[in-house]
Amino acid sequence: MAASQVLVRSISQAAPAKVNLALHVTRRREDGYHDLESLVVFADIFDELEARAAPADSLEISGPFAGALGAGPGNLVMRALAAFRVRWPHLAPPGLAIRLTKNLPVAAGIGGGSADAAAALRIMAELAAGTVPVGELADLAAGLGADVPSCLLSRPLVARGVGEILSPLPEFPPLHVTLVNPMVPVVTADVFRRLEAHDNDPLPPLPAPLTRPAQLGLWLGETRNDLEAPAIRLVPEIGGLIAALAAMPGCMLSRMSGSGATVFALFGSGAQAHEAAREIRRLHPDYWVSAAPLLGAASRP
Incomplete structure (x- = not known):
């Protein structure tokens, strides 16, 4: 999709709730993180992101759990936009004003922030000026958080490692x-x-x-x-x-x-x-x- 298309319309993405049906901790790694094996599914309950053209990236948060989050550069949505622009500056669309409707509770074990970041990456990839390699986008997601790669897919899968090894x-x-x-x-x-x-x-x-x-x-x-x-x-x-x-x-x-x-x-x-x-x-x-x-x-x- 040509990046200029973002200027004439808005685009929305759902950020579904993640559910770990099973989660086994199999090893503590030398770096202090843990290797896991988890059966992950997603429910048809979601936050929603809407993006419109803007001079620069920004984030507005509404919804029942908006008060639990800040909209500054530390928010995972803003971090996802920034990371995409650093990785693919020649493909990234112009500035985006993101409106996040926060329907899922925060720090709740259902990947709300990770799902929001994944939805932001999907928006950026859809509006990019060229094809974004799927594997490289997944690697970028893993750098944002352990649950972001699985949320990028939002379909039933088994996650291993710290969450970056996925088997849909x-x-x-x-x-x-x-x-x-x-x-x-x-x-x-x-x-x-x-x-x-x-x-x-x-x-x-x-x-x-x-x-x-x-x-x-x-x-x-x-x-x-x-x-x-x-x-x-x-x-x-x-x-x-x-x-x-x-x-x-x-x-x-x-x-x-x-x-x-x-x-x-x-x-x-x-x-x-x-x-x-x-x-x-x-x-x-x-x-x-x-x-x-x-x-x-x-x-x-």
Whole structure:
């Protein structure tokens, strides 16, 4: 797409919520980071970015969680724009005014900031004056944060390493998710500092083809989130939410996502997921609660 086209229209990108259905910590590296193996999916719940032509890059934030973020150069969206311009100055479009509608809670274990940065990179690539190599864009994403490469794809995948080694799944069963956050921010580093075992077993092999919810349910029964126990020590409400969601009719699995504090429950139908969301809202009116289908293997944000 020619860069000049940005001058005559706006462009939007969704930034879907990331959900770690399973997360195994397999090794602490010499650099202090951890190698992980995680089954990552994305829900049809998202922040939204809209870009318009402007003399220089800028960011305006609205939405229910706008107050939790600054719009300066340290914001991941602004960092993504700046990194793209440094890497591909001859391809980068003119200045962009980005409006971010922040619908997802911050520091919640669902990759909100990473998803926003990934959406900003997709906007830049779409408006670029030439083709941006996909592999190089993924490398740029990895430099912005561990979850940004997976959010760049926003489809079911297995992530390894610190999150930069991705294996997209060719198929994935149709499922629905209920997400609940107790409105307590969690700092990922605080969770890792409380992690007792750093050399846990990797994920078991995934069934192939993975097309039926029952297959996934059996596989998930052999997995875990290694960050769940240390996060519960920090935020005990997480454990109560996991138990409450597990008791909901039709729940296949309830577990924490990422480093928390968001908890998810998997369901085979949208009706079950929305009913669970209604009940949690009744019990915890101050919590963030949402229900949506998971994005499939063929989905694109």
